[in-house]
Amino acid sequence: MKSLGERIRIGYRNGIFGRLFNRTDNGKGRTSTLIFAILNSTLTILSGDIFYVGYLTLYGFDISQIGIISTIPTITSLIGILTPSLLKKMKRPKLSLILGRSIRFGVGLLGITIAPMIISDKDTLLTVIIIITFVSNILSSLIEPCYTEWQANFLTQDVRADFFLVQGFASALIAYPISMLVSMLLDNLKGSPDQLTVMIICRFVSFALGIIGTLIVTLVPKYTGYKAQTKKIDLKNIIVAPFKYRPYLFTTMVYLVYLFANSIVGPTLNSYILNVIKVPYTYPTAINATYFLFFIFFGKMYSHLVKKLGYFKLLAILSFVQGFTYLAYALVTEDNYMWLMTAVRFSQHIIGVGTGIVASSLVYENLPVVDRADYLMFRNIAVQGITLLAYALGNAIVAVVDKMGMTITLFGIERLVYGTAICLAINGGIQVLLGLSMPLFVKIINKYKIKDQKQLEVQAEVIGAVDSPAPEEPKEQKTE
Numbered sequence: 001m002k003s004l005g006e007r008i009r010i011g012y013r014n015g016i017f018g019r020l021f022n023r024t025d026n027g028k029g030r031t032s033t034l035i036f037a038i039l040n041s042t043l044t045i046l047s048g049d050i051f052y053v054g055y056l057t058l059y060g061f062d063i064s065q066i067g068i069i070s071t072i073p074t075i076t077s078l079i080g081i082l083t084p085s086l087l088k089k090m091k092r093p094k095l096s097l098i099l100g101r102s103i104r105f106g107v108g109l110l111g112i113t114i115a116p117m118i119i120s121d122k123d124t125l126l127t128v129i130i131i132i133t134f135v136s137n138i139l140s141s142l143i144e145p146c147y148t149e150w151q152a153n154f155l156t157q158d159v160r161a162d163f164f165l166v167q168g169f170a171s172a173l174i175a176y177p178i179s180m181l182v183s184m185l186l187d188n189l190k191g192s193p194d195q196l197t198v199m200i201i202c203r204f205v206s207f208a209l210g211i212i213g214t215l216i217v218t219l220v221p222k223y224t225g226y227k228a229q230t231k232k233i234d235l236k237n238i239i240v241a242p243f244k245y246r247p248y249l250f251t252t253m254v255y256l257v258y259l260f261a262n263s264i265v266g267p268t269l270n271s272y273i274l275n276v277i278k279v280p281y282t283y284p285t286a287i288n289a290t291y292f293l294f295f296i297f298f299g300k301m302y303s304h305l306v307k308k309l310g311y312f313k314l315l316a317i318l319s320f321v322q323g324f325t326y327l328a329y330a331l332v333t334e335d336n337y338m339w340l341m342t343a344v345r346f347s348q349h350i351i352g353v354g355t356g357i358v359a360s361s362l363v364y365e366n367l368p369v370v371d372r373a374d375y376l377m378f379r380n381i382a383v384q385g386i387t388l389l390a391y392a393l394g395n396a397i398v399a400v401v402d403k404m405g406m407t408i409t410l411f412g413i414e415r416l417v418y419g420t421a422i423c424l425a426i427n428g429g430i431q432v433l434l435g436l437s438m439p440l441f442v443k444i445i446n447k448y449k450i451k452d453q454k455q456l457e458v459q460a461e462v463i464g465a466v467d468s469p470a471p472e473e474p475k476e477q478k479t480e
Contacts, residue, residue, distance in 0.1 A: 016162050029154035029221035034167055039213035041171035043206035045179040047109055050284060053270040054186070055199045056129075059116050064399060065126060067267035071391040072133045093146075098218050100143040105210035108136030113203040145380050147217070149373045152364050153224050161306040164360040168353065169295035176289040183285035190280075238381070241374040246448035247366040252379045254312065254434075254441050255362045256386045258319060258355075261326075261430035263390035265423040268398050272420035277337050287345045294349045302354040311365055312442045315358045320435025322351045326428030330421045366445070394423045 021031045045051070056066050111132040119125045155163060182202060189195040242249040273279055305314050325347045332341045367375060398419030406417040 016166070020159055020163055020166060025222045026154035026156075029151065030159070030163055032217045032220035033151055033155070034163075034170060036213040036217035037167045038171050038174050039209045039216075041175040042178055043109075043209040043213075045175050045288075046182065046202040047206035050270045050274065050281065051179075051182070051186075051199060051202065053274060054281065055196075055203075057271070057274070058196050058199070059125065060122055061126065064395070066271050067391070067395045067398065069126075069129060069133060070267040071388065071395065072130060072137060093223055094218050097143060097146055098214055100139055101214045101218075102211055104136055104139035104143060105207055105214070107132060107139065109203050109207040109210065111136070113200055141380065141384070145373060145376045148363065148376055150221070150223065152367060152372060152376075154221070155364060157364075160361050160364060161303055161357055164357045165295065165299045165303050165353075167360075168356045169292055169299055172288075172295060173292035176285070176291055179285045180282070180289040183281035186281045237371065238374045238377045241371055242378045245366070245368050245375075245452045247445045247452065248368065248375055248379075250441055250445045250448065251362060251366045252382055254315070254438070255359065255379075256382055257430065257434050258315070258359065259383060260386050260390045261323075261427045261434070263387045264394040264397075264427055265420060266387070267391050267395055268420045268423070272418065276334070276418055276420070277332060277341070278334050279337060279341075283337075284345075287342065287349075290346075291349055291352070294353050298350060298353045302357055305354065306357060306361075311358050311361055312438055312445075314354060315362075316435045316438030318351050318354045318358070318435075319431045319438075322348065322355065323428040323431030323433075323435065325351070326424050326431065328428075330424040330428070332421075333415065366449075394419075397422055397426075 021027055021034070053066055056069065061069075112129055115128045115132065116125055119128055182198065185198055186195055189198060242252065273284060274281075302314075309317075325344050328340065329344045332344065363376075363379070401417060401419035401422055404417075407414050408417055409415075
């Protein structure tokens with residue numbers, strides 16, 4: 001007869017948390033990745049998104065200037081083409097990754113916080129912020145794919161969906177309530193100099209969280225090394241590699257279409273919500289703070305659906321439905337946001353649990369074991385390129401439409417037409433089309449899986465790589 005403590009321990013090891021977070025090398029890797037994800041989500045909310053827009057607004061930047069600043073990260077992506085070279089040449093990889101990411105957080109968070117304190121001229125400040133953002137994101141483009149390649153070793157197919165489900169729930173549970181408290185404080189301090197002081201404190205706290213998370217996610221897991229066919233630096237292979245195994249190429253294309261739709265509103269949405277719809281900080285963060293509840297109610301369902309339908313079919317269904325929520329989002333105004341925006345955002349929370357799992361997992365779906373950094377770098381460049389294109393289109397639409405001052409009569413009421421609302425409608429239309437065209441993508445991917453598998457197996461054999469999950473410690477069997 002087992003004691004209660006032993007039964008609890010056995011139940012844990014045989015449950016989802018026991019499979020994901022245990023004392024194996026892979027388990028330690030997933031545990032440290034989860035901790036970093038939670039800390040990173042918290043610092044991103046405190047120093048980015050709507051708080052970053054508010055921070056820049058307090059220094060007098062308008063929606064167009066904020067849109068330009070938001071576009072910069074996508075321009076720096078091409079420097080990441082050197083990432084595979086870094087992985088092949090790093091003699092002390094853990095130290096290099098810690099230093100690189102720490103400098104990135106220092107430049108991006110502290111630099112933009114300190115610059116306004118010493119520069120009074122607005123045009124000069126804008127230039128300095130652009131330069132700081134540029135440098136910070138160059139470092140990000142170099143460093144982050146290194147972590148993605150490393151983590152692919154312990155985020156294997158058998159645990160991936162469950163891991164991202166737990167990660168999304170834990171991040172939302174901790175990060176959003178913190179942002180809610182900060183939002184309430186900022187709304188209470190509206191019009192006071194103390195509002196800016198709170199935002200500055202949040203940015204320093206974000207820097208500390210970034211450093212702590214970096215140390216944990218780098219020092220705890222075992223570094224498994226980088227599998228490559230050659231130590232020679234070959235930038236050409238970054239472009240060529242995905243055409244050697246086309247299932248990954250078309251998997252990336254599916255994600256790019258989804259990303260383009262969502263990115264077209266990226267540069268201006270938060271500013272539009274704050275300055276046009278005129279919602280207080282507390283309102284959107286209160287909605288976001290409830291996100292973890294949707295993981296509780298719908299997480300298990302989506303985990304089951306991923307296993308039953310697969311990533312592509314599930315994304316097709318969710319994207320199709322989510323498209324209509326964005327079409328409704330385009331109709332939100334200052335007069336109706338309390339009910340319409342609330343209905344839209346809660347609907348997107350329900351859908352977002354599933355799309356979050358799928359979007360995170362597609363990074364690793366059909367990813368070969370050989371020269372992973374080349375494939376991931378190709379994906380990163382494509383992601384940043386399509387994001388830049390979407391941002392540029394979104395900014396152009398907003399600049400042209402808002403300047404025209406067009407009006408339409410909707411439901412008997414004359415309304416101004418805003419560029420961001422048009423971008424929301426475009427987002428919705430693209431997602432509906434993606435859902436309808438997904439069977440074609442799946443057919444192409446399955447076709448090339450057969451055609452390209454032979455060459456992939458030969459490449460893996462050359463370096464002795466095996467495209468299979470690393471062995472885990474045997475689970476403790478249930479006993480009565």
